[in-house]
Amino acid sequence: MTQQAQPILQVRNLVTRIGGKRGFGNAVDDVSFDLMPGETLGLVGESGSGKSMTCLSVLRLTPPAATHITGGQVIFDGEDLLRKTGAEMRGYRGRRISMILQDPMRALNPVLTVGEQIFESLRLHRGLRGAALREAACELLERVRIPDPAAGLSAYPHHFSGGMRQRVVGAIALAGNPDILIADEPTTALDVTVQAAFLDLLKSIQRQDRLGILFVTHDFAVVSRMCDRVAVMYAGRIVETAPTDMLFDRPRHPYTESLLRSVPDVDRREERLYAIPGQPPSVFAPRTGCPFAPRCPRAMDRCRQETPPTRRLDDGHEVSCWLHEE
Amino acid sequence: MTRLILSRLVQALATLLVTSLIVFVLARSSGSPADLVLPTDATPAERALYIERMGLDRPIAEQYLIFLRDAVQGDFGVSIRTGAPATELVFDRVGRTLLLATAGLAVALLISLPLGVMAAVHRGRGWDRFSMGFALLGQSTPAFWLGIVLILIFAVWLRWLPSSGVGGWQHYVLPSLVLGWSISAGIVRLLRSSMLEVLDAEFIKLARTKGLREPVVVWKHALRNALIPVVTFIGFMYGVIIASGVVIEVVFGWPGLGYLAYESTLWRDFPVLQLSVLVYTAIIVGINFLVDVSYGLIDPRIRT
Amino acid sequence: MTMTSTRRFARLRRLPLLPLAMVAATVLVALFADVLAPHDPLGINPAARQMPPVFAGGSWEHPLGTDRLGRDVFSRIVLGTQISLGVAVATILLGGLIGTVLGLVAGYRGGWIDALVMRSADGFLAFPSILLALVLAVTVGPSFTVVVVVLALVLWARFARLVRGEVLAIKERDYILLARVAGAGGAYIVWRHILPNILNTLVVLCTLQVGWAIIVEASLTFLGAGVPPPTPTWGGMVAEGLDYIESAWWISVMPGLAILLVVFSYNTVGDWLRDVLDPQLRNV
Numbered sequence: 001m002t003q004q005a006q007p008i009l010q011v012r013n014l015v016t017r018i019g020g021k022r023g024f025g026n027a028v029d030d031v032s033f034d035l036m037p038g039e040t041l042g043l044v045g046e047s048g049s050g051k052s053m054t055c056l057s058v059l060r061l062t063p064p065a066a067t068h069i070t071g072g073q074v075i076f077d078g079e080d081l082l083r084k085t086g087a088e089m090r091g092y093r094g095r096r097i098s099m100i101l102q103d104p105m106r107a108l109n110p111v112l113t114v115g116e117q118i119f120e121s122l123r124l125h126r127g128l129r130g131a132a133l134r135e136a137a138c139e140l141l142e143r144v145r146i147p148d149p150a151a152g153l154s155a156y157p158h159h160f161s162g163g164m165r166q167r168v169v170g171a172i173a174l175a176g177n178p179d180i181l182i183a184d185e186p187t188t189a190l191d192v193t194v195q196a197a198f199l200d201l202l203k204s205i206q207r208q209d210r211l212g213i214l215f216v217t218h219d220f221a222v223v224s225r226m227c228d229r230v231a232v233m234y235a236g237r238i239v240e241t242a243p244t245d246m247l248f249d250r251p252r253h254p255y256t257e258s259l260l261r262s263v264p265d266v267d268r269r270e271e272r273l274y275a276i277p278g279q280p281p282s283v284f285a286p287r288t289g290c291p292f293a294p295r296c297p298r299a300m301d302r303c304r305q306e307t308p309p310t311r312r313l314d315d316g317h318e319v320s321c322w323l324h325e326e
Numbered sequence: 327m328t329r330l331i332l333s334r335l336v337q338a339l340a341t342l343l344v345t346s347l348i349v350f351v352l353a354r355s356s357g358s359p360a361d362l363v364l365p366t367d368a369t370p371a372e373r374a375l376y377i378e379r380m381g382l383d384r385p386i387a388e389q390y391l392i393f394l395r396d397a398v399q400g401d402f403g404v405s406i407r408t409g410a411p412a413t414e415l416v417f418d419r420v421g422r423t424l425l426l427a428t429a430g431l432a433v434a435l436l437i438s439l440p441l442g443v444m445a446a447v448h449r450g451r452g453w454d455r456f457s458m459g460f461a462l463l464g465q466s467t468p469a470f471w472l473g474i475v476l477i478l479i480f481a482v483w484l485r486w487l488p489s490s491g492v493g494g495w496q497h498y499v500l501p502s503l504v505l506g507w508s509i510s511a512g513i514v515r516l517l518r519s520s521m522l523e524v525l526d527a528e529f530i531k532l533a534r535t536k537g538l539r540e541p542v543v544v545w546k547h548a549l550r551n552a553l554i555p556v557v558t559f560i561g562f563m564y565g566v567i568i569a570s571g572v573v574i575e576v577v578f579g580w581p582g583l584g585y586l587a588y589e590s591t592l593w594r595d596f597p598v599l600q601l602s603v604l605v606y607t608a609i610i611v612g613i614n615f616l617v618d619v620s621y622g623l624i625d626p627r628i629r630t
Numbered sequence: 631m632t633m634t635s636t637r638r639f640a641r642l643r644r645l646p647l648l649p650l651a652m653v654a655a656t657v658l659v660a661l662f663a664d665v666l667a668p669h670d671p672l673g674i675n676p677a678a679r680q681m682p683p684v685f686a687g688g689s690w691e692h693p694l695g696t697d698r699l700g701r702d703v704f705s706r707i708v709l710g711t712q713i714s715l716g717v718a719v720a721t722i723l724l725g726g727l728i729g730t731v732l733g734l735v736a737g738y739r740g741g742w743i744d745a746l747v748m749r750s751a752d753g754f755l756a757f758p759s760i761l762l763a764l765v766l767a768v769t770v771g772p773s774f775t776v777v778v779v780v781l782a783l784v785l786w787a788r789f790a791r792l793v794r795g796e797v798l799a800i801k802e803r804d805y806i807l808l809a810r811v812a813g814a815g816g817a818y819i820v821w822r823h824i825l826p827n828i829l830n831t832l833v834v835l836c837t838l839q840v841g842w843a844i845i846v847e848a849s850l851t852f853l854g855a856g857v858p859p860p861t862p863t864w865g866g867m868v869a870e871g872l873d874y875i876e877s878a879w880w881i882s883v884m885p886g887l888a889i890l891l892v893v894f895s896y897n898t899v900g901d902w903l904r905d906v907l908d909p910q911l912r913n914v
Contacts, residue, residue: 059535061531061534061535090537090538090539091537092537093534093535093536093537094535094536094537094538095537098535098536099532099535100532101528101531101532101535102528103528106527106528106529107528107529107532108529108532109529109533109547109550109551110529110551110625110626110627111550111551111554111625111626112547112550113626120536120538121536121537124536124537124538125537156626156627158626158627169532172532172536173535176537341753344753345757349765352765352766352769352770353765353769462894462897462898462901463894465841465893465897466841466845466890466893466894466897467890467893468845468848468849468865468886468889468890468893469849470848470849470852470865470868470886471848471868471882471883471885471886471887471889471890472886474868474872474875474882474883474886475883475886477875478875478879478883482875482876482879562755562756564756565755565756565757565758566758568758569758569759569760569761572758572760572761572764572853573760573849573852573853576852576853577872587761587764588764588853588854590768591764591767591768591853591854591855592854594768596768596769599764599765599768600765602761603761603764603765606758606761607757607761610756610757610758614756
């Protein structure tokens, strides 16, 4: 892990506004992180914390009617994607930055063959035609460990199981040789055994291609297996970022602590399951101070009034909490 | 797959038989079926002969069998009006009706496909309102009246198009326009709601992440899926389309099967009417059968 | 009813005033047609034959002109409302009742009853009613009853399919389960729990079918297979005016315009009702 490398993706102060009849709010509220080539950054949080919105915002695919990216920068390979035109942005999607989604059962078009859906990306991103197209598609399917790729090309999605479909989605994502893969809870809908195999596959591809992976999940087991670094999100903000073992051993933010504590541990016999009291705030509610303050067991007055800045600690942690402001 | 086809075929034949039975029973129930079939100037002797030959004094079941026997041999009786065999008259006209129906369907698809897609893509805004307004108007307009108004404007006042009959392409314009108009309203609504559903799907999101241009996402990925219920609808509605065809043929003097059926009503020419109804039913059943089979072509999930 | 009352109220503000007024007007006109018609609709007046409407050179005496027998077009349209609405109401009552009952039974019982009812419904829906009406016109003779029966034969299938769909959706809900656990019988559950919940759907469907019934009746009468003369009907008037389309176009065009406006109003009100009562009703 070389320290001199430049991050392939730098997100700075990203703000995505969401609104409609129920009001307005920031689904992504001043989010910043770096992704290095070849590393996996986990994005963890409860549902509604803004993880998916963040991913969609990077690709500028947030629902146009209800959302609007209002601030910040998304610097990919030296260029700010937020300043790109629609056409330029399309050039990045699938080719430099790919995305895989959560539900493999619905991710593929049911009326087109698997082959056609892979060909589409190959044609668009690599300009292949004819026999070269088929060859490349077979190679991709082999890479994602689909047995009998040639037959797979003419098959339809419903012929595949969930795990296999997710691999196909992976193949499509790799068709353009991207630098970054954004994975939005790709294993949540899979069986545990299938999960493990898929994560293995992902890791091996990452090593081969030096792929940077932004991995969204709410499952800490997956985090420990997959991620080099983790960013914890709450109410649209990143409250803590750290290398994975650091995060598990010495969580610095009260929210991270509570999250880790609420994961049931078979080794420790607890009297009762720990659940964080209260609810995450609605995205439409007005914000003052730290968003976790109402539920934080260590909240101080200052927490409720001022939003803590993000501070880098010496052990590689970045935290946003008044407890660490001296 | 062959099993599916066979079972559908059997169903189709059953429907045909049931229809013929219904028509048969209705004819027999009108008091004196002989009067329906014989010319008004038939002598009592001719009547008696006919009654005996057709077995009208025999039990109903037997009569039906006689009817079927004759039908299978292609004998559907003779036109009261012209004296020619009913089959001759009917089969002469069928082709024109099918042509008109196809032209009307083509016009309908030409209008409703873009409107339905646009309405969904621009939901809540201009195109959507226009399409929905159009659909509402289409469903509220009686086809026969629209035909008359168009004839008035384009044939009588402007003299751009002919008002009736067959001939060159000019004769197709107004009738297929009216037919298409009346069908398209339903299609626009259905396509719009179907597209809205499909555009929400995961695979559409994924298609965008692949970097595909929006028109490709909409027309290649979304529409193919959204059309599935529309095809079913069209197959389903074919009976209605045919019925609209009858009225339009009458208004435009289009010498097709519908016009023949209408004329035979005026002349009380029952044998011709009976055969017309049966042929219409056969066409509808045939189309439904084709739609069922082609379903597998459109939606690969059915094929297994 | 999943909507809050404030949302409902917001929808009510988009009231389609004009169409609603039209709907109310047609009902009133149908009821009081005899009184409202300025001239005798059946009164033949050779002296006043084929006079144009007031905006095409005629007078306010006959605002929409007269037909070939000198009868006032406006008065005939007014009287025609009775037939059009009459057929619609009778058809919806007959077809709607049968369809709803069959739909409830099919949906709740399931099994072979369901299959039988649905298959029959499909069959009836696919069959073109116009042809049946033509056959009946020749065998039994055209009449009000024939038209109502033919239309009802198609309408019941629509009601049955819709009701059955709704029943299937409601059947699985918790309060039904609770009622069954409490020992309630099938008929009781259908009557007290299911029926009130599908009332909205029924109201919307009924409203939307009025327009359909009017148009089909007019088409049938136009072809001579509907309500026979001399009763003034909109469809019949259009047919009568066809021969004089070049010289006296208003005889055919005016009644058709009436159909268009009335059906448009009912359809608009029906759509609005669907939005107000439950926007989830996509399939109505």
